[in-house]
Amino acid sequence: DIQMTQSPLSLSASVGDRVTITCRASQSIRTYLNWYQQKPGKAPTLLIYGASTLEGGVPSRFSGSGSGTDFTLTISTLQPEDFATYYCQQSYSTSWTFGQGTKVDIK
């Protein structure tokens, strides 16, 4: 199994802050890396796939980068609606796996 490790697991930030979340894979996954956002009581929604491609309708303040084993999700200017939990997921192997999640809350 490919293990996905996110850091930090939680962070507190203010509206307008730049936020960065990292995700590390236990082996190279090239760029087969997705990011999802989940708000309480709701299903996750796809933000980014292929490490850096924004899903349609996702605001441009979200960006993703990385390849191989190390990846980042950046929110350039945090908005009130961005307070949520973010998950990375690898789809390189036939058995996909998620990271533990990073909760972004209000400072």
Added chain:
Amino acid sequence: QLQLQESGPGLMKPSETLSLTCTVSGGSIGSSSYFWGWIRQPPGKGLEWIGNIYYSGSTYYNPSLKSRLTMSIDTSKNQFSLNVSSVTAADTAVYYCARSVPTYYYGSGSYGRHDFWGQGTLVTVSS
């Protein structure tokens, strides 16, 4: 717009077999372009990938759950299903179904991902 809706028992007892169905509307489950997947989330915890199934019936399971899983697909009803045998309290979770774009490494390539999700259904295992 594609929509997915999970249905299941809600409450069940340990050792029983969990059966969940996902009904898809607004698109054909028989499309060769997509897989159909299941993901679960225990209360207050993170997401766990369960598996994907192709319209042909080919399946890809989480190795840690594989011995207890059976996924199936019924293109005539536009539904796919998940069975989890011998459930315990550890199987208590919100279960989501999702459309899965497959991963292709060659040719034009494709990045596997879940692009449409159901709202989820809570399954509680308790004696």
